[in-house]
Amino acid sequence: MTTQSEDNNVGRRGFLKRVIMGAGLILGYGTGASYAIQFLLPRKRKAKFRKMLVASLSELPPNGSKSFKDLSGREMILVNSDAGLKAISTTCTHLGCKAYWEADNDRFFCPCHDGVFDVNGQVVSGPPPRPLDSYDVEVDENDNVFVLLLEG
Numbered sequence: 138m139t140t141q142s143e144d145n146n147v148g149r150r151g152f153l154k155r156v157i158m159g160a161g162l163i164l165g166y167g168t169g170a171s172y173a174i175q176f177l178l179p180r181k182r183k184a185k186f187r188k189m190l191v192a193s194l195s196e197l198p199p200n201g202s203k204s205f206k207d208l209s210g211r212e213m214i215l216v217n218s219d220a221g222l223k224a225i226s227t228t229c230t231h232l233g234c235k236a237y238w239e240a241d242n243d244r245f246f247c248p249c250h251d252g253v254f255d256v257n258g259q260v261v262s263g264p265p266p267r268p269l270d271s272y273d274v275e276v277d278e279n280d281n282v283f284v285l286l287l288e289g
């Protein structure tokens with residue numbers, strides 16, 4: 138025969154066990170649901186750019202250019218054309234040969250298979266399947282020329 142006090146203790150213990158089990162289930166399923174939502178609906182990440190000081194405007198007369206390398210060592214060229222300042226990768230999009238800026242012809246030329254690109258890097262003729270990679274350019278109040286490179 139149990140007393141009233143023992144019945145209350147068993148009842149409290151049972152209730153406490155159920156509360157703890159319920160909290161554990163909620164935490165477990167909640168964590169799982171959180172991961173499932175992150176997997177199904179990934180957050181959009183903003184692209185991060187890094188400004189790289191490449192030249193001063195005084196180094197770039199009209200139709201002038203300056204070669205430089207980005208942070209990962211890819212060769213690029215900064216061109217001061219009639220269309221403005223352009224930062225273009227010199228890696229041809231066909232098979233990766235080096236394209237050259239031809240100031241007299243206002244174009245990029247890849248000698249490997251006669252690929253021709255305009256000053257914006259758009260394909261004019263030849264086998265390249267897409268434009269040369271191009272990057273935004275900014276000039277500050279002190280005439281410093283920066284290229285905005287995508288951080289990888």
Ligand code: FES
Pocket residue numbers: 229230231232233234247248249250251252263264265
């Ligand atoms: S690699 Fe440049 S045109 Fe073929």
